[in-house]
Each structure stands twice: as structure tokens, then as C-alpha cells.
Amino acid sequence: MTNLEGRVIRRRRALDPPAGVPDDLQLLATLAERLGVGGFSGDPRTVFEELRRASAGGAADYAGISYARIDAEDGVFWPCPAAEDGAPDHPGTPRLFTERFATPDGRARFLRVEHVDAHEPTDAEYPYVLTTGRVLAQYQSGTQTRRTRSLQLIAPTPRAELHPDLARRLGIAQDDVVELATRRGRARFHAAVTDAIRPDVVFAPFHWGGGSSANALTDPALDPTSRMPAFKVCAVAVTRVGGPEERIAPPAPATQPQPRAAAPAVPARPRPPARSRRSPSMKSTPRFLQGVYPITGEGLTKPGPVDAALRYTVPSGCSAQALYFRGGNSTGELVYVLLLRDGEPVRWFPIGARGDTHVPLRVVEDLPGGSVVELHAAAPEGVTGELVLDLGLVEV
Known part of the structure; x- marks a missing residue:
């Protein structure tokens, strides 16, 4: 390549x-x-x-x-x-x-380029901006990744991301079924309430079809130079249509949304207790390699095991996946932590002096039964201090 x-x-x-x-x-x-x-x-x-x-x-x-x-x-x-x-x-x-x-x-x-506003502005009927894109665990279409059990756990259903302020204003709670409507069509998703998105923007993944097809919503306008479609910006309305335990039913068959009256203000509902979204036939168990451990550096080129507790073997008949790494460093020097699989390095995490790091992993690859995962660390020679380590995995 x-x-x-x-x-x-x-x-x-x-x-x-x-x-x-x-x-x-x-x-x-x-x-x-x-x-x-x-x-x-x-x-x-x-x-x-x-x-x-x-x-x-x-x-x-x-x-x-x-x-x-x-x-x-x-x-x-x-x-x-x-x-x-x-x-x-x-x-x-x-x-x-x-x-x-x-x-x-x-x-x-x-070449001088002048800014051009979005082809489709928001208005009273469609007051928010819709953008589409990928979910890491589902790559492009999900035709392959949804056959992987651990990835299915990460992204089991199509989810539209909404800011907490917007969710409260519309009476939407985590995992509720919401309908997104544009001038071209409608699609339904489970709500994912997150402050990682702007209050006036809704994100929808394009990996699902049927009643959750993002392409039923997007604007077919083309950029005059590149001829790229306007997949990233169009006007959208958001409505709560069901609770978290309801299946995502397809929207009404009408190809054009009907004009709607302004929705009355809905008081924010108490957030329901977290519910498992996984299939009843799929059992998962979280596993953690974590704790606070002393470290004495032997040189940044000489990583070594920190503690026997930072070693995990995937049970026979199961598979696992690393989901995140968090680490803290009490020393005044840069240190790093090495993630090994079956003795081979697969990822390293630098942690700055008296600093910390948080890295979501969600690698596409499953770890089959018998795989050995462990954490090693390295610090400059003679440096002493403590490391706070937390590797989160899911075992299926």
C-alpha cells in the first residue's frame, strides 16, 4: 500500500x-x-x-x-x-x-475560494442540522462487522446522537426511539445522548438500511466543483416516537413528510435506569486489568511486566476485545505502557510527566480463546513513582 x-x-x-x-x-x-x-x-x-x-x-x-x-x-x-x-x-x-x-x-x-452557505438552511419546520458518518465499530455497511459478537455489543442498534440540552427540550432520554424527518424522508434510530455534539446538530450513522436508512434523509444537492453530494448538512426535525425497549419500526411509507405544527414544550422526563441493549442470547462479561502500581525505570528501551495482576487469558470457548485504556503517571518524566498480545506488542500509550491519558480502543479484531493480554511499562532509568492503570475488556 x-x-x-x-x-x-x-x-x-x-x-x-x-x-x-x-x-x-x-x-x-x-x-x-x-x-x-x-x-x-x-x-x-x-x-x-x-x-x-x-x-x-x-x-x-x-x-x-x-x-x-x-x-x-x-x-x-x-x-x-x-x-x-x-x-x-x-x-x-x-x-x-x-x-x-x-x-x-x-x-x-x-485559487481563491469564497464561502458558500449550506444548500438547505434550517427553518421553523426543520430546525436542526443533520450530519451523517461512520460508527467506528461498524465501518462502512456493517455487513461484516455485525457478524462479530464483540462489535455487535458496541453498536447493537442504529443510534442518532443528540446533545443533552436538545434531548431535554424534546423530552428524549437515552435509548428512546426517535424519528428524524427531512424534506425527503424519515428514518428512526435509538437516541444516544452525548455532549460530544453541538446542541443544534444531530448525527446519524449510514451503516443501516430499511427504516434506519440515513440516505432517505440526505440532500441530493451536488457541490458545483467536486460533484460531491451534501451528505454532511441538511435540515432535520426530531421527534420522540417510543421508549427504549421498543423496536425501531419503519416510519410511515409516505415519501414526503407532512407539515407539522410546532411541538409543545415537553418537560424533561427522569432518565430511566440503564438497560442492557444486547441480545438475550448473547452474554458478555466485563474484565479489567487495573490498579495502582509502583514503577522503577530501567530505561525507555526496556519495558517490562509491572504486576502479575495485569495479565489476562481469554477463556477457551470465548472471545474478548479491548475497549479502552486509561493511565496515570506520578513521576516527573514521560513513561509509557505497552499492550501485548501473546507476547507481541500491539499498542503503546505514552503518559506525560504527572499526566494521564485515556484512549478508546475498540479494535476490529477479536481475541479468541487462549489469547494472553498483558500490560508492561517503561520509564527512564532510575525514575521511581506510581502508575495508575486501567485496561477495560469485554468477554463474550
Whole structure:
């Protein structure tokens, strides 16, 4: 793959897939074969060699990049033409446009852009702004991630995010069913009340279909230059239609919402007790590696175990997932905590001097039974103090 800085690197398989599950290249090669197209390889190295030949002489020239060079040089920057006979390898191009830009006279072009207001403003009937996007645990469509038990626990139902002030004004509590209506359609979601969003904005994920389809709401207006649809801004109305235990029923079949009278002020209802949203057949158990532990540094290059209590083995027949890490540092120096899986480092968390950190994890990967998770730590040599550690996991 090529990262944002133009460095061509290799991504290696972390785990072998289950038996009978092909990777994407193999699927494409199989599909091509069934469609009668020969010569389509499912081998990554073969495909990369074809990319080298196809890109030779182009703006993004990969011809001089090989697996061996990527491994030896920790990645190679494109463009990197193939070396002429007897000449040394091209070094790659870590920085583009050091001498000239890709314009006829080699000079940069600056274009003035005027601000343009949203295509669809709010009004009395649709007084709030709707924006759409991803939920981390469901990636794009959820067609794969909703088959993973731990991710299903994180995002079991489509949820629209509302600010607490807006929720109180509309009489909406956590997990209530709300209907979002725009000039194009309606969709229903469970409410997620959070102060991470503005009081005049509602967020809806686009991973669900049917009665919770965000695309039934969005504005089809196109940007005049990029031709991108206005998925991020449109006017919306919000109504509570059910309690937290009710299923999300599809909205009325009418394609156009009918004009509505202004809703009377509804007194804020007491917040109901937290309820489990998981399926009755799915049992989960929280697990925590946490406590306050003394630390004596042996050098930042020498992380080591802190305490036997910071080690967890996933029981056989279960799976688990790390959800968050919190850490505090009483020393006057930077320290870091290392998260290991089966003895291999997978994440490190720097904690500043007399500081703390909180990192949500929610990695897509499940930890199968038998996996060992542990926390190690490192500090500058001779530094002493205490660490406050808290790794939260869910076991399914």
C-alpha cells in the first residue's frame, strides 16, 4: 500500500483467516476465472510486479520499487523509476516539487475560494442540522462487522446522537426511539445522548438500511466543483416516537413528510435506569486489568511486566476485545505502557510527566480463546513513582 506521505510499504497478515475464507485478491481472481478472464492472479507479489510494469514512466512510477527494497529501506517513496542498466537504484522521492510544480511554468497555483452557505438552511419546520458518518465499530455497511459478537455489543442498534440540552427540550432520554424527518424522508434510530455534539446538530450513522436508512434523509444537492453530494448538512426535525425497549419500526411509507405544527414544550422526563441493549442470547462479561502500581525505570528501551495482576487469558470457548485504556503517571518524566498480545506488542500509550491519558480502543479484531493480554511499562532509568492503570475488556 502507499501511505499519505507517498511511502510504499507492505502490510502483513496478522492472523490466518478461518478455513475456507479467501482474501480479496483470491476472490477477484476466482471471479475473473468464472467470468472467463484468464491471467488474473490472486498472489500479491505477482500483482505488485504487474503494477511496477504498468506504472513505468508515469507520474506515480513504481518500476524501481521491489519487495526487497521495501523491506530493506522500511518503505520506498514514489515516484521511483527503474534504474538504467549499470546505474544505481533510484533513491525514491521523499519530497515532491522541490524544484518545480506540475504546471506548465513550474510555479504553484493558488485559487481563491469564497464561502458558500449550506444548500438547505434550517427553518421553523426543520430546525436542526443533520450530519451523517461512520460508527467506528461498524465501518462502512456493517455487513461484516455485525457478524462479530464483540462489535455487535458496541453498536447493537442504529443510534442518532443528540446533545443533552436538545434531548431535554424534546423530552428524549437515552435509548428512546426517535424519528428524524427531512424534506425527503424519515428514518428512526435509538437516541444516544452525548455532549460530544453541538446542541443544534444531530448525527446519524449510514451503516443501516430499511427504516434506519440515513440516505432517505440526505440532500441530493451536488457541490458545483467536486460533484460531491451534501451528505454532511441538511435540515432535520426530531421527534420522540417510543421508549427504549421498543423496536425501531419503519416510519410511515409516505415519501414526503407532512407539515407539522410546532411541538409543545415537553418537560424533561427522569432518565430511566440503564438497560442492557444486547441480545438475550448473547452474554458478555466485563474484565479489567487495573490498579495502582509502583514503577522503577530501567530505561525507555526496556519495558517490562509491572504486576502479575495485569495479565489476562481469554477463556477457551470465548472471545474478548479491548475497549479502552486509561493511565496515570506520578513521576516527573514521560513513561509509557505497552499492550501485548501473546507476547507481541500491539499498542503503546505514552503518559506525560504527572499526566494521564485515556484512549478508546475498540479494535476490529477479536481475541479468541487462549489469547494472553498483558500490560508492561517503561520509564527512564532510575525514575521511581506510581502508575495508575486501567485496561477495560469485554468477554463474550
